[in-house]
Amino acid sequence: xxxxxxxxxxxxxxxxxYLNGPLMIIAGAGSxxxxxxxxxxxxxxxxxxxxxxxxxxxFTNKAAAEMKERIEKILGNSEARNLYIGTFHSxxxxxxxxxxxxxxxxxxxxxxxxxxxxxxxKTVINELNLDDKHYKPSVVHSRISQAKNSLVxxxxxxxxxxxxxxxxxxxxxxxxxxxxxxxxxxxKNGAMDFDDxxxxxxxxxxxxxxxxxxxxxxxKYVMIxxxxxxxxxxxxxxxxxxxxxxxxxxxxxxxxxxxxFRGATIENILQFQKDYDDVKVIxxxxxxxxxxxxxNVANEVIKNNKGQIPKALWTENDGGEKIRLxxxxxxxxxxxxxxxxxxxxxxxxxxxxxxxxxxxxxxAQSRSFEESLRRMGIxxxxxxxxxFYQRKEIKDMIAYLRLIINTRDEExxxxxxxxxxxxxxxxxxxxxxxxxxxxxxxFWEVLTRAGxxxxxxxxxxxxxxxxxxxxxxxxxxxxxxxxxxxxxxGKHTNLVxxxxxxxxxxxxxxxxxxxxxxxxxxxxxxxRNNRAQIxxxxxxxxxxxxQAGAEAAMAAQGNTNGAGAASLGAYLQQITLLTDAxxxxxxADVVKLMTIHAAKGLEFSVVxxxxxxxxxxPSAMSINTREELEEERRLFYVAxxxxxxxxxxxxxxxxxxxxxxxxxxxxxxxEELPAAHIDKSYAGGGARNQxxxxxxxxxxxxxxxxxxxxxxNSIQYNDAGNRRPExxxxxxxxxxxxxxxxxxxPTAPQTVAHVPAADFVPSDTTNLQEGQKVEHQKFGFGMVxxxxxxxxxxxxTVKFDQNxxxxxxxxxxxxxxxx
DNA sequence: AATTAGCGCTTTTTT
DNA sequence: AGCGCTAATT
Numbered sequence: 001x002x003x004x005x006x007x008x009x010x011x012x013x014x015x016x017x018y019l020n021g022p023l024m025i026i027a028g029a030g031s032x033x034x035x036x037x038x039x040x041x042x043x044x045x046x047x048x049x050x051x052x053x054x055x056x057x058x059f060t061n062k063a064a065a066e067m068k069e070r071i072e073k074i075l076g077n078s079e080a081r082n083l084y085i086g087t088f089h090s091x092x093x094x095x096x097x098x099x100x101x102x103x104x105x106x107x108x109x110x111x112x113x114x115x116x117x118x119x120x121x122k123t124v125i126n127e128l129n130l131d132d133k134h135y136k137p138s139v140v141h142s143r144i145s146q147a148k149n150s151l152v153x154x155x156x157x158x159x160x161x162x163x164x165x166x167x168x169x170x171x172x173x174x175x176x177x178x179x180x181x182x183x184x185x186x187x188k189n190g191a192m193d194f195d196d197x198x199x200x201x202x203x204x205x206x207x208x209x210x211x212x213x214x215x216x217x218x219x220k221y222v223m224i225x226x227x228x229x230x231x232x233x234x235x236x237x238x239x240x241x242x243x244x245x246x247x248x249x250x251x252x253x254x255x256x257x258x259x260x261f262r263g264a265t266i267e268n269i270l271q272f273q274k275d276y277d278d279v280k281v282i283x284x285x286x287x288x289x290x291x292x293x294x295x296n297v298a299n300e301v302i303k304n305n306k307g308q309i310p311k312a313l314w315t316e317n318d319g320g321e322k323i324r325l326x327x328x329x330x331x332x333x334x335x336x337x338x339x340x341x342x343x344x345x346x347x348x349x350x351x352x353x354x355x356x357x358x359x360x361x362x363x364a365q366s367r368s369f370e371e372s373l374r375r376m377g378i379x380x381x382x383x384x385x386x387x388f389y390q391r392k393e394i395k396d397m398i399a400y401l402r403l404i405i406n407t408r409d410e411e412x413x414x415x416x417x418x419x420x421x422x423x424x425x426x427x428x429x430x431x432x433x434x435x436x437x438x439x440x441x442x443f444w445e446v447l448t449r450a451g452x453x454x455x456x457x458x459x460x461x462x463x464x465x466x467x468x469x470x471x472x473x474x475x476x477x478x479x480x481x482x483x484x485x486x487x488x489x490g491k492h493t494n495l496v497x498x499x500x501x502x503x504x505x506x507x508x509x510x511x512x513x514x515x516x517x518x519x520x521x522x523x524x525x526x527x528r529n530n531r532a533q534i535x536x537x538x539x540x541x542x543x544x545x546x547q548a549g550a551e552a553a554m555a556a557q558g559n560t561n562g563a564g565a566a567s568l569g570a571y572l573q574q575i576t577l578l579t580d581a582x583x584x585x586x587x588a589d590v591v592k593l594m595t596i597h598a599a600k601g602l603e604f605s606v607v608x609x610x611x612x613x614x615x616x617x618p619s620a621m622s623i624n625t626r627e628e629l630e631e632e633r634r635l636f637y638v639a640x641x642x643x644x645x646x647x648x649x650x651x652x653x654x655x656x657x658x659x660x661x662x663x664x665x666x667x668x669x670x671e672e673l674p675a676a677h678i679d680k681s682y683a684g685g686g687a688r689n690q691x692x693x694x695x696x697x698x699x700x701x702x703x704x705x706x707x708x709x710x711x712x713n714s715i716q717y718n719d720a721g722n723r724r725p726e727x728x729x730x731x732x733x734x735x736x737x738x739x740x741x742x743x744x745x746p747t748a749p750q751t752v753a754h755v756p757a758a759d760f761v762p763s764d765t766t767n768l769q770e771g772q773k774v775e776h777q778k779f780g781f782g783m784v785x786x787x788x789x790x791x792x793x794x795x796x797t798v799k800f801d802q803n804x805x806x807x808x809x810x811x812x813x814x815x816x817x818x819x
Numbered sequence: 820a821a822t823t824a825g826c827g828c829t830t831t832t833t834t
Numbered sequence: 835a836g837c838g839c840t841a842a843t844t
Binding site: 059060087088089090113114194195197198258259261262361362363364365384421423425426427576577579595596597598616617619620621622631632635657658 | 820821828829830831832833834
């Protein structure tokens with residue numbers, strides 16, 4: 001019997017059983033969307049569709065894992081593990097792992113994260129002689145990212161009138177060249193950035209008819225979650241994939257579209273209905289998650305947005321408590337209020353830590369909540385922010401692993417070549433870079449052929465030892481799994497020892513972090529090996545299939561991989577795409593702290609939304625156009641609809657920003673709340689002050705705790721009692737106070753590039769005389785005009801042919817005496 | 820070459 | 835306030 005259908009309401013059941021042809025599900029917040037998706041897939045499998053023929057694209061890897069699990073539960077077998085299910089990025093990286101050679105990339109290509117991308121950009125920007133102060137890697141990156149997500153390549157970028165106008169206006173006309181150079185560099189490094197995972201997938205389908213044919217027929221059923229947050233590339237890819245069978249089901253909610261900053265466009269939802277002849281549209285409008293009060297607040301606020309897809313979200317749930325609005329003096333008070341309230345609610349309503357979530361607009365806001373929770377001894381976990389994998393010591397370790405897998409990965413190479421310190425300094429690295437660029441070979445090849453390029457004997461030996469070491473690690477790939485290789489790397493590079501010998505507090509933490517990384521690799525390896533055993537029926541899982549592709553490619557390079565599914569290459573493939581949310585210690589009893597963006601798709605019994613203030617929420621960056629503001633409002637809608645039972649909205653009179661206390665007005669969104677469902681007794685007299693002068697007075701009100709109960713043990717949410725906030729003189733950035741910079745670096749202090757002779761050997765300069773001719777590695781040829789300083793610290797003044805007069809400290813600088 | 824002092828920038832949100 | 839990067843120092 002198909003009893004899994006019985007627990008569904010009418011539109012849900014319709015969505016589950018409508019299997020063929022284009023289908024669009026408009027799923028309101030908390031309307032059982034995940035349930036519908038999982039049941040729908042289970043239904044497909046139950047109807048005899050092969051799991052290999054189903055592609056499901058989710059928003060997080062965690063969501064994908066959960067869905068797999070739930071499907072297995074419904075069906076009572078493990079068929080679901082053969083599904084192609086995951087985020088756009090992870091599914092496509094898997095496919096590209098098998099197909100990259102078609103595009104000229106190595107199958108073991110490296111995935112660059114945002115930091116890597118910026119680092120490459122910085123290198124490229126400097127090589128183009130542009131000023132990285134003006135061409136900020138972060139700005140340039142977002143520009144390039146935007147282009148990629150809109151399917152605009154470097155050539156098209158350079159020719160697009162509108163884009164060029166924009167770059168001219170911001171005085172960065174050379175972004176097109178940077179884009180071009182960046183693309184070339186990534187390609188040379190055998191690396192794809194996040195955007196490339198989408199872009200290259202698109203290229204694959206567009207330029208290789210056989211590949212298109214293969215995947216079009218493989219994926220007979222395509223499902224896409226969070227469709228409102230897909231961008232142009234994603235849209236085009238899925239359109240291509242579904243073109244043959246047209247069994248494409250998209251699920252979304254235009255009211256929850258919050259990722260336009262990374263190219264997502266609601267247009268995709270509207271366009272969907274035009275792309276196919278008869279699109280079935282099903283709306284899920286019954287909310288099972290939240291109380292009436294919460295839902296009413298959410299509906300009321302979102303009404304202020306124009307052009308929504310009409311829908312009426314309703315619930316049979318209880319009215320519930322009113323939404324509480326709380327104003328505090330500072331962000332620190334806000335933190336204390338929330339921590340206190342959590343404590344109080346735990347006692348009063350028997351909640352566990354895990355029932356609470358604290359949501360905020362920006363990661364920086366986590367600090368005050370964190371401090372208060374720690375002081376109260378409440379266990380918590382912060383999601384997002386600086387992730388584990390962004391720590392220096394972790395990046396160093398990973399960089400070694402990356403280099404072993406892909407020696408073209410210049411970012412990784414530069415990172416580890418002199419860490420731990422082994423005597424390959426800046427000069428050597430620069431020299432190698434110059435050679436690499438001149439000869440058009442990789443940095444790594446320069447090292448392997450170092451003997452040809454005249455490095456001095458000592459340096460040459462160090463380089464050769466380094467190359468030998470990396471090759472030694474590579475030789476292990478055949479027989480050892482990711483963990484065993486990583487342990488060897490930690491040992492032989494002295495990296496672990498180095499950290500261990502650092503007995504400072506930070507040093508200890510770093511050591512522990514590396515140990516934690518090794519443990520997590522171990523866990524991953526064990527998990528992989530277990531799974532590999534389960535799949536004994538000989539059917540290749542998508543993972544194993546991609547792995548086979550990678551292995552074939554490596555075999556072609558004479559580098560077979562016998563470590564199976566737990567190989568280092570397979571480990572690295574997924575590591576960059578992991579998010580904080582993915583490593584689920586789901587059941588840990590902790591209060592969860594995260595940005596509203598990160599909370600998308602989640603639900604909690606009790607939710608606190610902090611910092612509901614002008615300039616913060618809505619963000620000061622997003623109040624200039626109606627579109628931006630409406631996205632902020634949708635974000636507010638997402639925040640509110642995360643709550644099942646209880647909801648607090650908090651805001652502070654003033655908060656620390658960049659080290660100083662800044663006044664903030666309450667958010668304009670608070671004015672849109674329906675009064676009937678709001679408890680303002682702790683809001684200091686009103687959602688928003690009636691007149692500017694009342695602002696100061698209400699700020700001094702004492703706010704007491706103890707909802708309903710004994711008010712005897714009141715706590716004052718007001719730190720230094722009589723600090724008078726400065727009103728009315730909030731600093732505003734005008735943003736255009738500076739004259740536009742010239743885009744080119746000022747030429748004066750710039751040294752004229754000098755490539756030292758291949759056989760440059762520094763001379764002994766203890767007896768250097770005035771009038772002698774010398775060569776400097778950077779400044780070129782010149783004549784000594786003066787010798788001064790003491791015997792133990794002689795300083796020579798040299799007049800260089802091309803770079804003017806310089807004072808050279810002979811103890812440190814290297815000069816070759818020419819005559 | 821390697822360590823340290825001081826400057827300037829940061830905070831929108833993420834794969 | 836905190837961090838990373840540049841410049842100065844040894």
